[in-house]
Amino acid sequence: MNPANYILLSALLFSIGAIGVLVRRNAIIVFMSVELMLNSANLAFVAFARMNGNLDGQVVAFFVMVVAAAEVVVGLAIIVTIFRTRRSASIDEPNLLKY
């Protein structure tokens, strides 16, 4: 199979994720979109590793997974706290930190 197809899939997934972040209001969905973007990046790394025939990309993909796991922990904790105080998971409502 042509490795370029993996890259195209990765770009597609990244765009879906980015649009999801921009257009959805529910914090959980936004969060999932972020994960999608991360995983699309992982896919690109792994594809490049395969194309170049070395393991560098694979190693970076593992790093990204670790960072994503940590980020999920912190991000979910924040979302849960906001939900507890505001009874809503909308990302547009907490907009106090502004000019």
Place this chain on the structure above:
Amino acid sequence: MTEILPAEGVFSLLWVLIALPAAGALILLLGGRRTNTWGPYLGILTVVGSAVIAVLMLLAMMAEPAEQRTVIQNVYDWVFVGSFQVSFALQLDQLSIVFVLLITLVGALIFIYSLGYMAHDPDRRKFFAYLNLFVAAMLLLVLANNYLLLYVGWEGVGLASYLLIGFWQRKPTAAAAAKKAFVINRVGDVGLSVAIMLIFVTFGSVTFQDVFGQVGEANEGTLTAIGLLLLLAAAGKSAQFPLQAWLLDAMEGPTPVSALIHAATMVTAGVYLIARSNAIYNAATWAATAVVVVGLITIFMGAIIGSAKDDIKKSLAGSTMSQIGYMVFAAGLGPIGYVFAIFHLLTHGVFKAGLFLGAGSVMHGMNDGVNMRRYGALKGVMVITFITFMAGYLAIIGIPPFSGFWSKDEIIHAAFERNSIIGAAAILAAGITGFYMTRMVAMTFFGKKRWEDDVHPHESPKVMTIPLIILAIGSTFMGMALLFWGNIEYWLEPVVGYESVPTPLPTWVYIVVTLVVVIIGAIIGWVTYARKDVPIEAPRGNLLTRAARQDLYGDAINDVLVVEPTYKSAHALTTFDNKAVDGFVTWTASFVGDLSKRLRRSQTGFARSYALSMVGGAIILLVALILVRLS
């Protein structure tokens, strides 16, 4: 070369001379109200103590041979920095001792007089504290053995003078006069400080011995510069042209201050400086000529101003200017004049202190009125004041055998030894002196009563009249005593030098001519002010009178030449600072502020809009990269 005596015996007390009044000032100033009752007496006691020590030192000095009358006491090492080494050292010689005696003896009399004059003043203690401070600083000035220490005393008397002129500081005129005296004195002080720097650079030392010993090695241009700078200093302190304007206003201070500081002692510090630096002036002919010219101009300015003022103290102040002009004039004549400058300084110190205290006594009886047009016929009411004032009057116009005759006659004679034209000018000025002093005496003590209705003249208390009597005795006999018994010219010769040059005419001719001119002046004064009625409102007067009432436009000239340009340049600088410097800074600040206000709006608080800007930025970056790669 004179030998230097170690400071032993009574001379070991040299530092005590200064320490006593300084301690008095310190106790009175720090002690506050607690010292109100006994403070003034303590002040008098310290000065009398110094006077006693000074007299003992004079006796001890007279016992030594003439060449061994210089005592130097090294109190402590003061400034020791590299090659700049100055000791706090005091030097007592024939010149300093006469000053010390004048300051402490006349000072003590004026202190006692002040006890009566200031009896009702609530700030009496402060007054005595400042007077003590003045005496200490003045003694330091005349006892210093180097220019730097002299400068300390010089500034000290300036400070004391400022404090005492402005003693009644609630009076705006007094406060302004104090400020004016201080500022004008600063101009002279700059001259002194630059002179000291120049002396150090030229001679590598500031002590009198080192400097005067090396005068021969310096070039004449440098010496002339030093001489002119010292003259500027002397002009500031001694109210000589062109820095004369402060002395007339200084009469705002209490009368004893005018007598002690602005007649007898402080204003003569300039003469002391010139006489002390005689070695420099002897080597710098141009500077000495400048001294003569300044002295001569001031003699006439002072005399003319003194002739027109109706305020008795200001008239006396004009006379002081004029008499100090005589001293400066004599000091500029060179070795033929120094001793007579000091001689006239001593006699003037006594008779002018007497005259000022007499004027104070008159004011005391006249509800502090100073306008002579409101005096008249006081000779019957204030007998002692009148008689003592007459002694001072005869002394200042120079009628033999009163003291002023001897000293002024010697100056006129010395002037003729140098040049007949300046001698004739000095005689003419003596005639004007005769005129204005007669005018003052006639307006005050003779003629008809012109008193204001609520004024009841009376003689002053004994505490004031006794100093007057002592000073009157001094005014009468001191000239003869110093000349015939004290041999003043030979006493001072080892310090300031003395020579006598034959004059074209025999001595008695000058004496007779001077006396005739003085008596003509006095007669004109008598005819104008005693034989005719004195109008209470001052008549308009001729051009010269009107100019003299304005201090010969001294203030106007200062305003035009110095004050206005200073104000204008200050205003210009302020405008420049406000508009240009501040303008640029505030413009930058407001520009950045406005920009920030606008940029702030982009912080909306919506997380998604931030995300959009991030994505947008990433896309722009990506597109840019691709475009670069493609081209």
